[in-house]
Amino acid sequence: MVKQNQNIKSLIRIGLLGILFFFSYCSKKEDTTVTPVTTDNTAEINKWVYDTMEDAYFWYDQMPTLATLDTQAKTEDFFEKLIYQRETTDRFSLITDDIDALEKEFNGVSKIFGIRYLLGYTDNTNTNIGLFLSYVVPQSPAANVGLQRGDIILKINGQNITSSNFSTLMNNDNVTFTLGKISNNSIVADTKTLAVAKAEVTENPVGFSSIIQKSSANKTIGYLLYTQFVPGLDQGDTLKYDNQLRKIFGDFKAAGVNELVLDLRFNPGGYISSATTLASLVVKDLTSNKIFFKDQYNSKYQAYFKQQYGANIFNNYFSTEPNNIGNNLSRVFVLTSTGTASSSELVINGLRPYMDVITIGDHTYGKNLFGTLISDDQNRWKWGLYVMLGITTNVNGESSYGNVNGISPTYQVDDNLIPFSPFGDDTEPLFRKALEIMGVPLASGTGARVAATKAISLPNHEHLSDNPINNEKRMIQKQYLKISP
Structure with missing residues (x-):
């Protein structure tokens, strides 16, 4: 029954778009320009958006009924009229x-x-802010010019950074960063600049x-720092990164690892398939009939799937992973932030x-919703949606974290001591707490790039990315089945 159910889930999640009558999962095309059928097809696009939603x-x-809406309205504004409780519930669907x-x-x-950073105030006026680099993407432009975790950016293109000009400055494709340093417990500009x-x-x-x-x-x-749930390359080796996870756990x-630290503080989510791979490498007493999570769709789909396949169709099982280390663990430590979300x-x-x-660390973002990308299968336009399809629960039906408070940390630890210590260093505050709980004797000193340290005041506790989409939170079902219940 489990194997049969997995096969059905595979058909639903992998072959889903074949029977759509008006949308499909994104096709790969060279041309990325919008090619409308008519000079102004706003009403047609908006009607497609409405029908899809x-x-x-969920x-x-x-x-609202279509008759109460202005189908000639700007498509982004039209879409927002359809969203359920944008501020507190569906903070995630986008167009x-x-x-x-x-x-x-x-x-x-x-x-x-290629940078992730905390925004922190650089003086007592709470006016000027700095970018305190918490992660630099390997082989990115930032890494290639020598930027590292622990560095401080105080100016962009010679301008002090404030909350009002920050977005504009970061929106440039070419910038010059002025680095900062700690001097006499103050953060001051250095002479070093990097283009x-x-x-x-x-x-x-x-x-x-x-x-x-x-x-x-x-x-x-x-120790594993994992920044997003992506199984592989967009083209080519589509399981490259999942297989890398398997190699690491091998x-x-x-090595006989008997304690595991998953650093998910920068991880905003991603594909459910990769979350299943990671969890299956970690879980204790792994078997193929052990439920990882359950999903719940809107009332139409819930009834249809149950009628067609039975109630077990909503069960999602751990995968068989030969490199699973769960039986050598009594627990797992997860390092979190307010940006830890969705698949994390x-x-x-x-x-x-x-x-x-x-x-x-800190409480997580609070997203128990999963969604999918939907595009127009007739290729009339390049408009597309990331739509919330449903919610997930664990095997016990628990899913209480889907709100702005997220998952509360077992141990609240501030991640604002700069410059940041290297990952896996005894002085790094979140990892240090894990070592303390493990009963590891702790050494003093610092492994940070700059020896002087300072606790910074943060307007936002989330580790942000210079790629705005990484600041969105996503739990992605690869494809989506349209039915006509």
Whole structure:
């Protein structure tokens, strides 16, 4: 029954677009320009948006009727009229006029400098802000000019950074960053400047991995920094990154890792398939009939799937992973921030019924919703949607984190001590807390790039990316089945 159910799920999730009558998952085309059928087809586009949402949207029954809407309105504004409780509930559905570009970005390909950072105030006036680099994407333009985790950017193109000019300055494709430093407990500009130009980068989601020996406590620690859930390349090796995860856990297994730290503080989510791969490498007592999560669609689809396939169709199982290390673990540590979202939260919630999951850092973003990318299968335009299809729960039906408070940390630890220490260093605050819980004797000192340290005041506790789509939160079902219930 489990195997049969998995095959059905595969048909639903992998072959989903074949029977759509008005939309499909994004096709790959060279031309990215909008080619409308008529000079002004706004009403036609808006009607397509409405029909798509009325069919697929989790809250389709809460939408206003089409007769009450202005179909000639700007498409972005029209779309917003359909969203259910934008501020508190559906903070995630979005619309684009370039679906091909959005699909590439969801697959980890984007035009970026390659930095993630905290915005922090640089003085007591809370006017000027700095970019405190918490992660630099390997082989990105930022990495290529020498920027590293722990660096401070105080000026962009010679201008002090403020909340009012920040977005404009970062929107430039070519910039000159002025670096900062800590002097006498103050943050001041350095003489060093770096010119950086955005470029298209395919980001490897494995940002860092290491096996850390703490023989004094009989601990062999596997440390994985994972920045997004992407199975592989957009074209070519479509399982490249999932297989990289498997290789890393094979190394963990061979080394006898008995403690695991998953660093998901920069991870806004991604594909459910990769979340399943990661969770299956971690879970204790892995079997192919163990439920990872359950999904729930809108009332039409819920009834249809249950009638066609039975109630078990909503069960999503762990995958068979030979490099699973769960039986050598009593728990897993997950480092989190307010930007930890979607598929990251799915992993935390899905593992909790089977093992102790200790979260360290800040509360997560709070997204238990999954969605998919939908484009027009008739290729009349490049408009597309990322639509919330439903919610997920763990095997026990638990899913209480889908709100602005997210998943509360087991241990609240501030991540604002700059310059940031290297990943896996004893002085890095979140990892240090994990070591403390493990009973590892802690050394003093610092491994930071700059020895002086300072706690910064933060207007926002989220590690932001210079790629705006990475600041969106996503749990993506690869494709979507349209039915006519």
